[in-house]
Amino acid sequence: MNKIAIFVDVQNIYYTTRQAYHRQFNYRKFWERIGYEGEIVSATAYAIQRADDKQIKFQDALKHIGFTVKLKPYIQRLDGSAKGDWDVGITIDVMEAAKEVDTIVLLSGDGDFDLLLKKIRMDYNVTAQVYGVPALTANSLINAATRYQPIEEDLLL
Numbered sequence: 001m002n003k004i005a006i007f008v009d010v011q012n013i014y015y016t017t018r019q020a021y022h023r024q025f026n027y028r029k030f031w032e033r034i035g036y037e038g039e040i041v042s043a044t045a046y047a048i049q050r051a052d053d054k055q056i057k058f059q060d061a062l063k064h065i066g067f068t069v070k071l072k073p074y075i076q077r078l079d080g081s082a083k084g085d086w087d088v089g090i091t092i093d094v095m096e097a098a099k100e101v102d103t104i105v106l107l108s109g110d111g112d113f114d115l116l117l118k119k120i121r122m123d124y125n126v127t128a129q130v131y132g133v134p135a136l137t138a139n140s141l142i143n144a145a146t147r148y149q150p151i152e153e154d155l156l157l
Contacts (some may be wrong), residue, residue: 002038005097007090008067009108010047013151016109016133023156025107030131030155031065034105041101043067044093046086048074091116098124105129106145111138117143131155 008027017025027045027107034040039089045062047055049071059069072086087110094104098120106113117128121144130145134152142148 002099002103003041004034004038004067004103005041005094005101006034006043006067006105007094007097007107008043008045009086009090009106009110010045011086012110012132016032016136017151020133020135021153021156025151026155026157027062027067028065030107033155035119037121038103040066042097043070046090047071050074087112094120098126099118103127103129104130107151108112109133109141111140114138114140114144117141121146 013025017023023137031043032039032052043066045067047059047069049055059071062069070086070089072089075098090106090113094106094116098104104117104120104126106117106128108130113130117130120126121128127146128144128148129149131149131151132141134150137148137150
């Protein structure tokens with residue numbers, strides 16, 4: 001059976017689906033879809049920790065579906081900008097998982113992950129699927145994936 005590991009760049013998916021569709025991503029429907037492709041052996045959602053009731057409810061919902069939720073503190077800089085980047089953490093976890101699974105599924109449109117996907121495909125011969133909003137997913141990421149799945153109406157709430 002196809003062993004699958006899922007990695008979700010929560011901030012990226014939240015902002016791109018909101019910008020493109022003014023709607024939220026349907027994680028439950030996504031989980032069901034991936035479940036038909038094989039055995040989900042791990043699923044991790046990377047998010048920013050804020051003491052906000054809506055965020056806590058959302059994170060609890062992800063856990064209930066089956067995701068492990070990893071949180072990083074929200075950092076507000078003096079200039080007003082914010083920081084909450086999980087790229088290195090996601091990369092490390094994907095590299096480790098690629099040794100154990102057949103398929104890596106990445107939910108993100110961030111082109112910074114293109115080198116990661118090329119590396120795991122070459123070194124571990126895994127399938128690398130990317131789910132991202134079409135207009136907001138880097139072409140380099142799409143090209144680095146074995147398969148690109150556009151996030152469209154059918155995966156939205």
